[in-house]
Amino acid sequence: MSMAAPLLPEGFADLERFVPDWVQPDAVTRMATRQASPIAALREFYDAMLPRGEAVLAHLRHHQLGALAGPEENLLRLMLMLAEVAPAVEWYGDPRVYDGFPVERVRYLRQISDSAAQAFAGEPA
């Protein structure tokens, strides 16, 4: 019997329980996930991720976009979800922007790929 492929890099097993729900394919689904989640669930995710943030970024700093293995890509996507969740927890105490313009009316036309290599100035896109 073979071992299941690891969901996250070694040393981050404590965050694996968040992978099924909080790893999302792009910014649009991350925004929708935040809006559809109760604040208690956002807080639980935030409270678990925040103390691990520096360690996660120290790990991701050694991994180049365009060459991410599956576990690193999952770990990055958890951090991207943390960015989406942060205002809900830190600013509003609610998934929604307090008294805000309805975010459902925002239509994304262009996103930055979560994991692809990015062109620097003067390089072909």
Place this chain on the structure above:
Amino acid sequence: MNEMATPPVPDIGITAHYPEIGTGPVDTAIYHEPAIYAKEMDAILRRSWYMIGRVEQIARAGDFFTTDLPTFGYEILVCRARDGKVNAFHNVCTHRGNVAEHRSEGHSAGLFTCRFHGWSFDLEGDLKRIRDEEGFFGCDKAKMGLRRIACGVWQGFIFVCPEEEPSQTLEEWLGEQGADTADYPWSQCTQSYQWECEIACNWKLVNDSPAEVHHIPVLHPNSAAPTMMASGNPMGRLLDVRIRGNHRTNSHYSVQAEPKPVQKLAYFHASAAQNVAGGARGYPPGINATRSPFWTVDLIMFFPTLSFTLSAGMYTAHQVWPLGPNRSLYRQRVFVKPAGTAAERFGQENTMVEFRDVVMEDFSTLERIQRALDSGQIREFHYHDHELALRHQHHVVTRILAA
């Protein structure tokens, strides 16, 4: 002693530098009256230039993208020709009016072929092929190319003008404001997010939303205020407002306060000091013009509908598309520096989310104000000294319509 400990709070008195603009309350009619909007269409909106993309989107000959000019109902096709020039056309097949190119972006081997009956146009817009041409009655292909729309490039941004014969060139329209903000490394921010939303309000209200920061301590108490205003600037004053013809720039003052925990991760552990001042040396004269150590952001406004929020390492383009006296389409494109590592990618996302949520706070006011305007409940606006950019916009619109 730490000089940052006692920052000079900006003074009242900016409006006094521009006596022709006045200080009294202004009539709000230009924000809602249909007849005034119709005049604006002819006297202002048709005569202006609109930013629709970047040259990097069409790096090689044959690369193209399509877009629209919502204010005018125009569909546009932009491509890179073999000679390297950027061409822009009305994306309208001259046979029956379908779009000549239906994809949003891509690469053409040399022809754009309409998906309706198969007419084909080349990168210069010339009609090259009519399917079953013998069945037509003497179509003169030489006269049936795609119609060109006036197009120009400034600092890598692609602009078009809806007027058939533009009454001002792109350079004339950009004016001193363009000259003073050129030579910023605009092309270094190669990555971008873009989103749009329709708002039931006048186009000038959308412009007004970021054009003063007097509201920041009140409307953004937990989001922008702690990092942008801090204790040194509780009234939300600006460093400066510079007026250049019809255009203007606000320079924002800030004392960097303690960021929130996730912001700290982004700013200090993701090498994405996108929102943090510093490194702002060698800017052209129109950006951070005061050279103050307390500068954080410039809002560079090109009248009537384009502005850039620019801070060290990133900028956001705001293009407003008027759709009527009380309807607008807003398109925002956040440009950030490219990320090499996965850690830096996190910094980009944090920047985008923060900015979007703050704009959601800003935009909460717009449809409410428009209802007050449309129902006649607010007939005058009283502007603060540091709301000068709004007063100047009112002044420019009123002056042009009176001419």
